[in-house]
Amino acid sequence: MNAVLKKNAARCEVSSFAIRAERPSDVAAREALLDASFGADRHARTCQRLRDGRKPVEGLALAAVSNGELIGTVRLWHVSAGGIPALALGPLAVAAVHRSLGVGAALTKRALDLAQAHGHGAVILLGDAPYYARFGFSTVKTGNLLLPGPFDRDRLLAVELRKNALEAAAGRIVPTGARVSRMRRCHAREIARPMPCAA
Numbered sequence: 529m530n531a532v533l534k535k536n537a538a539r540c541e542v543s544s545f546a547i548r549a550e551r552p553s554d555v556a557a558r559e560a561l562l563d564a565s566f567g568a569d570r571h572a573r574t575c576q577r578l579r580d581g582r583k584p585v586e587g588l589a590l591a592a593v594s595n596g597e598l599i600g601t602v603r604l605w606h607v608s609a610g611g612i613p614a615l616a617l618g619p620l621a622v623a624a625v626h627r628s629l630g631v632g633a634a635l636t637k638r639a640l641d642l643a644q645a646h647g648h649g650a651v652i653l654l655g656d657a658p659y660y661a662r663f664g665f666s667t668v669k670t671g672n673l674l675l676p677g678p679f680d681r682d683r684l685l686a687v688e689l690r691k692n693a694l695e696a697a698a699g700r701i702v703p704t705g706a707r708v709s710r711m712r713r714c715h716a717r718e719i720a721r722p723m724p725c726a727a
């Protein structure tokens with residue numbers, strides 16, 4: 529009962545949210561949201577290997593904001609899916625108090641619409657099929673693909689934005705995005721975690 533009341537209270541508080549391109553000033557809030565959503569060990573996940581030291585796709589790092597507060601995040605990353613250019617989506621997260629209000633769906637749809645508008649052929653992710661199926665993601669075209677680390681095959685999903693873009697996709701998914709400069713990497717880590725950057 530309490531949980532229901534809390535959820536309804538959150539629905540009343542959030543009258544609206546907006547989705548916009550992520551800004552440098554969003555980084556600390558984004559990292560805190562990701563830690564809260566996935567746990568502090570999230571950097572050890574296999575998907576992170578597609579993002580390490582890379583920049584997200586230009587214009588495809590999105591933030592959901594409500595009353596000036598970052599409440600959701602999603603980013604897309606350039607990858608090669610067994611030689612086929614594609615994008616990897618993730619992490620997608622919405623602040624717990626703002627969930628089930630359509631923020632995650634709005635972020636995902638906007639990311640897919642922008643990716644298609646920019647001419648990208650396919651988006652891949654490692655995630656829960658029961659959530660992502662509503663956006664067209666499935667395992668249909670990922671059976672011959674591998675990630676750079678352990679993964680659950682039922683969670684390797686893809687959606688084609690261009691018909692048959694992943695038809696011949698077979699092999700390892702590897703990152704292909706522009707590299708982050710070493711200085712920016714240290715800076716980002718210091719914003720995310722207030723500790724000296726030795727690397």
Ligand SMILES: CC(C)(COP(=O)(O)OP(=O)(O)OC[C@H]1O[C@@H](n2cnc3c(N)ncnc32)[C@H](O)[C@@H]1OP(=O)(O)O)[C@@H](O)C(=O)NCCC(=O)NCCS
Pocket residue numbers: 565566620621622623626627628629630631632633634654655656658659
């Ligand atoms: C997954 C997540 C981004 C969804 O954000 P959201 O803003 O709540 O999503 P939406 O409002 O668009 O959709 C909510 C619906 O999806 C369902 N849903 C949420 N996560 C789900 C999951 N992993 N599997 C199946 N359904 C899920 C909710 O139960 C809800 O259903 P309802 O509308 O019937 O109540 C959010 O729950 C989150 O940040 N979770 C923690 C991080 C995470 O697991 N991210 C990746 C998911 S693989």
